[in-house]
Every structure is written in structure tokens, then in C-alpha cells.
Amino acid sequence: MLSIKDLQVNIGDKSILKGISLDINPGEVHAIMGPNGSGKSTLSHVLAGKDGYTITGGSIEIEGQDLAEMAPEKRAREGLFLAFQYPVEIPGVSNIYLLKAALNAVRLHKGLSEVDALDFLTLVKEKIKLLGMDEKFLYRSVNQGFSGGEKKRNEILQMAIMEPKMCILDETDSGLDIDALQIVAAGVNSLRSESRSFLMITHYQRLLDYIVPDVVHVLSDGQIVKTGGPELALELEQKGYGWIGQEA
Amino acid sequence: MTSSTTEIEQLIGKEYDKGFVTNLEADTFLPGLNEEVITALSVKKNEPPFMLEWRLKAYRHWLTMTPPEWAFVSVDPIDYQEISYYSAPKQKKELKSLDEVDPELLDTYKKLGIPLEEQERLAGVAVDAVFDSVSVATTFKGKLKEVGVIFCPISEAIQEYPELVKQYLGTVVPQEDNFYAALNSAVFTDGSFVYIPKGVRCPMELSTYFRINASNTGQFERTLIIADESSHVSYLEGCTAPMRDENQLHAAVVELVALDNAQIKYSTVQNWYPGDKNGKGGIYNFVTKRADCRGVNSKVSWTQVETGSAITWKYPSCVLTGDNAVGEFYSVALTNNYQQADTGTKMIHVGKNTRSTIISKGISAGKAQNSYRGLVKVLKSAENARNYTQCDSLLVGDQCGAHTFPYVEVKQPSANVEHEATTSKISEDQLFFCQQRGLSAEDAVSLIVNGFCKEVFKELPMEFAVEAQALLGISLEGSSVG
Numbered sequence: 001m002l003s004i005k006d007l008q009v010n011i012g013d014k015s016i017l018k019g020i021s022l023d024i025n026p027g028e029v030h031a032i033m034g035p036n037g038s039g040k041s042t043l044s045h046v047l048a049g050k051d052g053y054t055i056t057g058g059s060i061e062i063e064g065q066d067l068a069e070m071a072p073e074k075r076a077r078e079g080l081f082l083a084f085q086y087p088v089e090i091p092g093v094s095n096i097y098l099l100k101a102a103l104n105a106v107r108l109h110k111g112l113s114e115v116d117a118l119d120f121l122t123l124v125k126e127k128i129k130l131l132g133m134d135e136k137f138l139y140r141s142v143n144q145g146f147s148g149g150e151k152k153r154n155e156i157l158q159m160a161i162m163e164p165k166m167c168i169l170d171e172t173d174s175g176l177d178i179d180a181l182q183i184v185a186a187g188v189n190s191l192r193s194e195s196r197s198f199l200m201i202t203h204y205q206r207l208l209d210y211i212v213p214d215v216v217h218v219l220s221d222g223q224i225v226k227t228g229g230p231e232l233a234l235e236l237e238q239k240g241y242g243w244i245g246q247e248a
Numbered sequence: 249m250t251s252s253t254t255e256i257e258q259l260i261g262k263e264y265d266k267g268f269v270t271n272l273e274a275d276t277f278l279p280g281l282n283e284e285v286i287t288a289l290s291v292k293k294n295e296p297p298f299m300l301e302w303r304l305k306a307y308r309h310w311l312t313m314t315p316p317e318w319a320f321v322s323v324d325p326i327d328y329q330e331i332s333y334y335s336a337p338k339q340k341k342e343l344k345s346l347d348e349v350d351p352e353l354l355d356t357y358k359k360l361g362i363p364l365e366e367q368e369r370l371a372g373v374a375v376d377a378v379f380d381s382v383s384v385a386t387t388f389k390g391k392l393k394e395v396g397v398i399f400c401p402i403s404e405a406i407q408e409y410p411e412l413v414k415q416y417l418g419t420v421v422p423q424e425d426n427f428y429a430a431l432n433s434a435v436f437t438d439g440s441f442v443y444i445p446k447g448v449r450c451p452m453e454l455s456t457y458f459r460i461n462a463s464n465t466g467q468f469e470r471t472l473i474i475a476d477e478s479s480h481v482s483y484l485e486g487c488t489a490p491m492r493d494e495n496q497l498h499a500a501v502v503e504l505v506a507l508d509n510a511q512i513k514y515s516t517v518q519n520w521y522p523g524d525k526n527g528k529g530g531i532y533n534f535v536t537k538r539a540d541c542r543g544v545n546s547k548v549s550w551t552q553v554e555t556g557s558a559i560t561w562k563y564p565s566c567v568l569t570g571d572n573a574v575g576e577f578y579s580v581a582l583t584n585n586y587q588q589a590d591t592g593t594k595m596i597h598v599g600k601n602t603r604s605t606i607i608s609k610g611i612s613a614g615k616a617q618n619s620y621r622g623l624v625k626v627l628k629s630a631e632n633a634r635n636y637t638q639c640d641s642l643l644v645g646d647q648c649g650a651h652t653f654p655y656v657e658v659k660q661p662s663a664n665v666e667h668e669a670t671t672s673k674i675s676e677d678q679l680f681f682c683q684q685r686g687l688s689a690e691d692a693v694s695l696i697v698n699g700f701c702k703e704v705f706k707e708l709p710m711e712f713a714v715e716a717q718a719l720l721g722i723s724l725e726g727s728s729v730g
């Protein structure tokens with residue numbers, strides 16, 4: 001699904017990612033953990049095509065297609081989704097309108113017609129229920145006045161509507177209360193399938209209790225310093241990040 | 249960062265697509281202004297003597313006046329002797345119906361998206377089309393007449409309904425009101441006249457379409473709308489002009505009168521040619537628009553979407569004379585490149601319990617300057633008057649400017665006046681977020697701008713909402729879904 005080879009990224013003159021390699025197969029769930037400032041969000045932004053980063057080496061591919069050459073909206077339509085660590089607010093634009101525009105962008109890209117208004121409403125209501133959100137959120141401006149946890153849930157709602165094949169979740173668990181964490185995890189789990197992959201960035205083991213990953217990576221100072229199974233996350237929770245450097 | 253700023257600028261900087269010229273034989277006065285020209289104009293229009301006197305009085309007063317200098321715009325001095333004060337497409341004889349209108353003209357309106365023949369067939373909107381100095385076609389006249397509504401060119405009203413014109417013309421915007429209003433009073437050539445009789449709810453939207461075609465011509469139209477007791481009317485105004493290198497002058501006066509319990513909704517989509525990327529050419533739009541809410545419980549709403557003109561100087565206002573009268577002003581002004589806009593409103597509270605609402609949205613891009621200037625005045629007599637003002641500015645790029653000048657004068661202690669102002673920018677993060685949801689950068693900017701303007705767009709009548717959407721390059725479904 002996603003193949004990252006020796007990826008090196010600069011912001012200005014500053015080197016942030018220093019040779020990252022990562023392969024995610026269809027249906028797999030990978031987790032990335034790592035200290036603040038290690039480059040986790042940078043990786044997610046570069047994958048999604050945000051401006052302001054220079055790729056100085058390596059490659060990123062989705063299903064064999066070169067991502068680096070693709071416009072960000074094209075990547076999104078191809079099925080790469082990023083749930084943001086800090087979702088932005090868009091005053092005056094209703095949530096439901098954004099959802100519809102997003103879904104239609106994907107559908108048109110696939111050669112389908114725009115979604116029928118009634119079908120869309122049925123779909124949205126089903127998904128919003130799945131995420132335990134009130135229907136009122138549909139008619140509020142995108143993320144405006146949403147609490148931190150509500151914003152995160154809203155990201156997952158967008159994901160559920162767009163049905164992407166490669167989902168990147170940047171600290172979706174931060175800011176969620178315990179109940180919300182379970183609901184969101186259940187939502188994500190319901191989307192897990194043989195053909196859909198996940199890359200979850202998190203600081204906490206508790207998310208991984210609910211969404212059990214196949215592979216866990218530790219990112220430190222722009223490099224993947226350790227890779228293991230779900231048990232690695234537990235170990236990190238107990239010992240912190242310090243011991244990894246010593247071992248290597 | 250700068251790269252995406254320029255990107256946003258490019259997206260918003262769409263080329264003007266209404267800039268074609270129609271080649272018509274025209275009957276045009278030589279440039280120049282004096283009492284003979286005004287007399288000739290009045291004769292040309294078959295006006296009764298009172299009208300000529302009225303014009304000359306305005307002209308003599310105008311000679312003593314100087315243009316206003318306080319607006320936050322810079323204007324090259326205009327030579328009023330170089331403008332032609334009358335231009336009309338040559339027509340062989342009086343028109344009886346649309347079929348007799350020059351096909352070339354009908355074509356022009358079609359290109360502008362206003363097919364007059366169809367407008368006549370499709371129920372819904374009655375159109376008065378003003379081409380340079382004359383009104384070329386008013387559709388739906390017959391149907392309106394059945395309910396007693398008068399909707400015709402003002403030149404016709406002067407001949408057919410002189411008593412109504414005499415009674416109301418200049419009572420809201422006096423001849424000597426300001427420099428441009430005085431000039432307009434002296435030389436106005438056409439415009440629309442509307443009278444809604446007592447108790448009548450006008451069965452359709454009324455619409456005027458202004459088009460400046462001839463070069464070196466000023467357009468001085470005059471609109472007078474009278475809503476008699478307990479009547480209702482919704483009026484739409486749209487404007488375009490060809491691209492020309494020289495600046496063209498548009499100095500209109502609009503007067504609205506609302507009697508007891510009457511309501512007038514006046515919506516404008518203004519898309520005059522704004523000049524090219526380097527600030528060359530474009531329309532000077534100096535307009536005086538004022539409503540008098542004369543009757544008790546009367547209400548006037550101004551809604552405007554302004555994207556055009558090189559320079560705009562315009563303050564649709566409400567004088568809230570009657571007790572419980574309501575005045576509203578909803579405005580979106582978009583300026584780009586070297587455009588300058590100085591707009592806003594005045595709400596003058598005279599009667600008791602009068603209320604006013606002002607929602608102003610300014611969008612500046614490129615090197616444009618956008619100013620909001622608002623006056624809220626509460627006279628001693630206006631017990632319990634209330635005003636709410638909200639001014640929001642959205643900046644696209646970092647070379648443009650937004651300025652807010654609120655003036656408040658309150659002479660009545662029980663009054664309640666509130667003012668809120670914000671300035672924001674389209675952020676890269678918002679743009680990227682939308683792109684990550686599959687939207688093109690262009691659609692993303694539209695979406696964000698549309699969201700910013702939502703409170704105003706929802707006030708527009710449906711027919712016009714579509715045009716406003718086309719203008720800002722915005723998909724409007726958003727505001728209707730929300």
C-alpha cells in the first residue's frame with residue numbers, strides 16, 4: 001500500500017527527517033511513537049503533500065504511484081487520508097457541506113456521479129451515529145467552537161465518509177476522554193479491512209489497547225530507531241524512550 | 249509561504265469576462281456640460297417643464313460644490329467637460345414590445361446571462377434593462393399593471409406619472425445633498441421607477457440591469473422606489489461594463505420611500521469593470537443610495553455584493569423616521585489588484601424603538617484597499633433605538649489592506665449601540681485542510697470565502713444568489729445546506 005524509502009526532508013535548511021523507510025501492506029495497522037519534535041507530524045504532512053517541506057532524498061509511493069509528484073488534492077482523491085493533529089476551523093462553512101464536497105471529490109475522481117442528496121443524508125446519519133456525535137454537528141461550521149475531543153471525532157467522521165484506503169491518524173487520541181476514545185476506536189475498527197491500511201501516530205499505549213497494531217515503530221530525531229510488534233508499545237509505556245538509544 | 253499566497257491571489261484574480269463592446273449606432277451628445285446641454289437632454293426626453301427647472305437648480309448648486317475628499321481612496325481629478333452626458337442606441341421609432349428591440353442589443357444581454365425574451369416568458373423576474381443612458385426594455389409590464397404596480401423607466405414615469413414623481417423625487421436625496429448627487433440630479437438620463445400601491449405584495453422580483461457600453465460616457469441613473477402603506481417589494485440591481493482603458497464614471501442616485509408597514513428589500517450585484525491588473529481603466533462608481541423609512545413599522549434592507557469598479561464610493565443608508573422602523577445593511581465587497589472601495593452605510597435613528605443591523609464583509613486581495621465607513625446616529629427623539637454592527641475583513645495575501653471607520657453619534661441615553669470588528673486571513677492550514685479533503689485549491693478558496701460571506705449571501709433572493717456565486721467564483725450550495 002504505502003512504501004517509504006530512505007525519506008529525507010528539510011524545512012528550510014534544517015533537516016527534520018533523516019532517512020525513513022517504512023512499508024505498510026494492505027490491511028495492516030502500523031503505529032508510530034516517539035518523543036515530541038521527533039518528526040511524526042512532519043512525516044504525515046509530507047505524505048499528504050503540504051507546502052513548505054523539501055524532499056531532499058528518498059521516495060514515497062502509494063500502490064506503486066509516486067506521491068511526491070502528486071498535488072495534495074489528488075492524493076486525497078486517490079485515497080490517502082490524514083486526520084490532523086490540530087484540525088482547523090472554517091467559519092461559515094457547514095460541516096455537512098464539507099463532507100459532501102469531500103465525498104463528491106472522491107466520487108468524481110473515480111468516475112462516479114455526484115452523490116444523491118437523499119443517499120448522502122442517509123449515509124451521513126449512519127456514520128455520525130457510529131461515532132456517537134449529535135446530528136447538530138452537521139449544521140455547525142467546520143470545527144468552529146468544537147471542543148478538542150469533538151474536533152478529533154469530526155476528523156474520523158470525515159474519514160468514515162471518504163472511505164480512504166490509506167488512513168494516517170496524527171494523535172487522534174489526544175484530547176479524547178475515555179468514552180470517546182472507545183467510540184472512536186470502535187469507529188476505526190469498523191473501518192478496518194483487508195484493503196485498508198492505517199498509520200497511527202500516538203503517544204499512548206491506551207489507544208493501542210483498543211486498536212491493536214500489527215507493527216510499532218519508534219521515531220526519534222527524524223529516524224526510525226526501533227520496530228517491533230504490539231509488545232513494543234507496552235515496553236515504551238513502562239520504560240520511556242531513553243533505553244532505545246542505549247541499546248542501539 | 250509566499251508561493252501559496254500568490255496562488256491564492258491568482259485564484260481570486262479571475263479575468264473580467266463581461267468586457268466586450270457592442271457595436272451599435274448610437275445617438276451621443278458631444279462631451280461637455282452646461283445649461284444648454286441639460287436643456288437639450290430634457291427636450292430629448294420630452295420632459296415636462298418642472299423637470300427642466302429641477303435639473304437646472306441642481307446644476308447651479310453643483311457648480312458651487314467640490315468633490316468629497318475624505319474617502320479613503322485616491323482619485324485622479326475628473327474633467328466633467330470631457331464626458332458625454334447622453335448616449336442612446338439609435339432606434340428608429342418608439343418600441344411597442346420586446347420584438348422591436350434591436351437584436352444586437354438583445355444579444356448583448358444574452359451574453360451577459362440576461363436573456364430578456366426568456367425573462368419575459370419565464371415567470372419570476374421582471375427586468376428593466378438600461379443600456380448607457382436609456383432604458384431599452386422593461387419586461388412583464390402588463391402583468392404588473394394588473395395589480396397596480398408601476399415599474400417603468402423613470403423617463404417614462406416623468407411623462408406618465410408626473411404627480412408621483414414630483415411628490416417623491418429628491419425627497420430622500422435632495423439635489424444639494426452631495427457633489428455626485430447634485431451632478432446626477434442635473435444630468436440623470438434614465439433609471440427605474442417603481443410604485444407599489446397600498447396593501448400590494450409585488451408578485452415578482454423587480455430587477456434592473458445596468459450596462460455601460462459607449463466610451464467616454466457617464467452613466468447617471470436615477471432610481472425611485474415608493475412602497476405605499478402595507479406593501480412589499482423586492483428589487484434587484486445588476487451592473488456590468490466593457491473593458492476600456494480610460495476610466496468611466498457612474499454616478500447614480502437611488503431613493504427608496506417606505507410608508508407605514510411597508511417593506512422594501514433592495515439587492516445589488518455590482519460587477520462593473522474594475523480596471524486591469526495594473527490599475528488601468530475601470531469604472532468610478534460614486535453612488536448615493538438612501539432609504540427613508542417614513543412610516544411606522546416600515547422596513548428597508550440593503551443587500552449588496554460588490555466585486556467591480558476601479559473605485560467605489562457608496563453608502564446605502566436608512567433614515568428611520570417612523571416609530572418601530574427597521575433598517576438593515578448586508579454587504580460583501582471584494583477588491584482585488586488596484587481596486588479601491590470605500591463603502592459602508594449610515595443608519596439615522598429618528599423614530600422611537602427604531603432598530604438597525606449592519607453586517608459588512610470586506611475581502612481584499614492583491615494590492616487592493618477596502619474600507620468600511622459606517623455612521624450610526626441616534627437622535628434625541630429615538631427612544632430605545634438599537635443598533636448592531638459587525639464588520640469582518642478577510643485578507644488574501646499581505647499587500648492588501650482593510651480599514652474600518654465606525655462613527656457613532658448618540659443623543660438619546662436609552663439607545664443601545666453595539667459594534668464588533670474582526671480581521672482574518674485565509675490561512676495555509678485552512679487551504680491545505682480542504683485540499684486534503686479532495687478539494688482543488690480553487691474550490692478551497694471559494695469555500696472559505698463563501699463561508700466568510702455566508703451571513704450576507706443568505707439574505708439574497710434565490711435568483712441573485714446564483715449570480716453572486718458566479719461572481720465570486722463561489723459554489724453557493726454551502727450556505728443553502730447549512
Ligand SMILES: Nc1ncnc2c1ncn2[C@@H]1O[C@H](COP(=O)(O)OP(=O)(O)OP(=O)(O)O)[C@@H](O)[C@H]1O
Pocket residue numbers: 011014016034035036037038039040041042043085
Ligand atoms: N516551520 C518550521 N520551521 C522550523 N522547524 C520546524 C517547522 N515545523 C516543524 N519544525 C520542527 O520540526 C521538528 C519536528 O516537528 P513535528 O511537528 O514533526 O514533531 P512531532 O513528532 O509531530 O511532535 P509532537 O509529538 O509534539 O506532535 C520539530 O523540531 C519542530 O520544531
Ligand SMILES: [Mg+2]
Pocket residue numbers: 040041042085170
Ligand atoms: Mg505532531
